[in-house]
Ligand SMILES: Nc1nc2c(ncn2[C@@H]2O[C@H](COP(=O)(O)OP(=O)(O)OP(=O)(O)O)[C@@H](O)[C@H]2O)c(=O)[nH]1
């Protein structure tokens with residue numbers, strides 16, 4: 599089982615929080631959220647490898663490197679020791695001529711398949727409440743297509759595609775839950791929808807922030823204090839929680 603994590607870059611994402619967070623704070627938020635998702639995946643026994651597909655590998659490496667590398671005891675400037683996890687994390691450049699979220703997922707799926715057909719878990723990099731139990735629950739589901747939807751039951755935050763789901767094309771974006779169920783049906787693939795507290799809240803808006811458990815807000819807010827007194831903007835009042 600290989601996990602594919604699309605991660606845009608450190609500057610252009612989280613635009614729906616731009617009215618409450620400056621660019622530095624948004625960049626910190628993207629890093630903190632990505633660290634949480636990738637470390638949860640690495641801690642999940644069934645996940646052999648995590649492939650992060652990004653247009654900014656330097657940003658991704660800075661955000662994620664200490665999940666798999668730690669400083670040698672000889673001092674701060676000493677050589678770095680690679681942990682057993684080092685080979686389980688791969689950060690891959692999304693080619694500039696292959697832009698977009700679905701294409702990032704395609705790049706990850708191609709890399710996942712390099713060693714042969716493999717079951718893939720696509721996980722967005724902005725799920726602050728994701729737990730290893732959530733990952734285990736998604737992987738325990740039987741159908742070849744497992745869609746973990748958002749709290750509005752309209753989008754897709756994680757997606758499991760079994761070996762036989764190779765022809766399945768992802769359709770992330772507005773109303774992607776319906777699009778993914780239709781895609782599965784078009785290929786005669788059984789599918790199931792999962793909605794759990796840890797998989798349903800992607801942090802895109804101030805309303806999403808308010809939905810998170812206090813312990814999750816405390817953990818994220820430690821790095822991005824501006825979120826604690828954030829007030830909703832116009833983008834927080836639509837049913838989808840977004841501007842699309
Ligand atoms: N590699 C890659 N990742 C993407 C792309 N677009 C979105 N993502 C990632 O996909 C996940 C879901 O992204 P969204 O919630 O749609 O968008 P966002 O980046 O948070 O930004 P806003 O739409 O500005 O709120 C996040 O992990 C993003 O970093 C893309 O074009 N390329």
Ligand SMILES: C=C(OP(=O)(O)O)C(=O)O
Nearest residue numbers: 753754755770771774800
């Ligand atoms: C990309 C999606 O949503 P969001 O932009 O809310 O993360 C989606 O649900 O497919």
